[in-house]
Amino acid sequence: MEGQTQWGRELGQAGLSAQQDCSIQEKIDLEIRIREGIWKLLSLSTQKDQILHAVKNLMVCNTRITAYTSKLQKSEEQIANQTGQCDMNFENIERTACKAKIAISDIRIPLMWKDSDHFSNKERSERYAIFCLFKMGAEVFDTDMVIVDKTITDICFENVTIFNEAxxxxxxxxxxxxxxxxxSSITNTPKKLAKKLKTSISKATGKKINSVLQEENPETCLFFNSTVFGAKYHLLAHTTLTLESAEDSFKTHNLFINGNEESSFWLPLYGNMCCRLVAQPACMAEDAFAGFLNQQxxxxxxxxWRRLYCVLRGGKLCCFYSPEEIEAKMEPTLIVPIHKVNEMLF
Structure with missing residues (x-):
């Protein structure tokens, strides 16, 4: 009987993994369709702003596909490693902390322009398109794109990014x-540039590139995107946020900067990023336990002894005489704070 129970648990886990794999594959398929749509839109774009947004969205889409594919491969490897293992000893199972929601907001990246750059030649100032990517496991989020020039002293993003399963x-x-x-190259469309390539380089090579562009195959054409569209985003800086980064107020984090003044994408960063990172454990907002307990x-x-209906939420055990009292929004009969040293007789 015990062997059948363990086998049933294993089948249940395998079924859950299969459902998760199916969900991940659906996400991959969706991102591929979105990527195809972005590619078609990009091939018709003629305005600089349209191209910048489309190339950015294409980049985010590919990053998500890569993250989902990696997660799917890891999940398949775990299923393969678990095959034939029926040993389920619950005494050896370690307790795990609940998941949490993580929110990132109010991002500000200060710039350090030279006085000669900041206060002069503003009408001829170079402009830069900037955005942020946030990656945690298979979850990938992005901010809006902002335009920065030498009149701007801080790069600010108003987006609020939430990770639900941290x-x-x-x-x-x-x-x-x-x-x-x-x-000017950033405003060239693929078809216009294809003609330029066809006439400016060898005839055979030009025809080959032109045929690639005409196929509108995202997998192949992405190789040419920096040349075709004249817009290519480069990694300017990066950092990693952990639970230690969480704070009730703003906190400054160090940035690791790529490139130098010779790089076309380079901006004079201070090397810091300010943001608000907050964490909310699921047990603080959801019921971790609900059911009847007997109090001595x-x-x-x-x-x-008396029988009470108890709900564990937010580090407190709220006790009622019946579940109907919760629906009626009545005050608990008894509230017991839960901490490491308290003892209760239930």
């Missing part, structure tokens, strides 16, 4: 990407 050991990689928007009371030397 463990206590979470690591969120923050990447800042930059693209210089100056230059001592009245005039006699031990008396």
């Amino acid at each position: 463990g206590p050991d979470f690591k969120i990689k923050v990447e800042v990407y930059s693209c210089c928007t100056e230059g 009371q001592m009245i005039e030397g006699l031990s008396i």
Whole structure:
């Protein structure tokens, strides 16, 4: 009987893993369809702003596909490693902390322009398209794209990014990407550039590149995107946020900067990023436990038990006489704070 129970648990885990794999594959398929749509839109774009947004969205889409594919491969490897293992000893199972919601907001990246750059030649100032990527496991989020020039002293993002399934050991990689928007080549469409390539280089090579562009195959054409669209985002800076980074107020984090003054995408960063990172454990907002418990009371030397309906939430055990009292929004009969040293008789 015990063997059948263990086998049933294993089948249940395998079924859950299969459902998760199916969900991940559906996400991959969705991102591929989105990527195809972005590619078609990009092939018709003629305005600089349209191209910058489309190339950015294409980059985010590919990053998500890569993250989902990696997670799917790891999941398949775990299923393969668990095949034939029926040993389920619950005494050896370690307790795990609940998941949490992580929110990142109010991102500000200060710039350090030279006085000669900041106060002069503003009408001829180079402009840069900037956005951030946040990556945690298979979850990838991005901010809006902002345009920065030498009149701007801080790069600010108003987006609020929320990760719903973060463990206590979470690591969120923050990447800042930059693209210089100056230059006429950024407004060229693929078809126009294909003609240029066809006439400016050898006839055979030009025809080959032209045929690739006409196929509108995202997998192949992405190789040419920096040349075809004249817009390419480069990794400007990055950092990693963990639970230690969480704070009630703003906190400054060090940035690791890529490139130098010779790089076309380079901006004079101070090397810091300010943001608000907050964490909310699921047990603080959701019911971690709900059910009937018996409470022991001592009245005039006699031990008396009473049955209470208890809900564990936010580090407190709220006790009611019945579940209907919760629906009626009545105050709990008893509230017991839960901490490491308290003892209760239930």
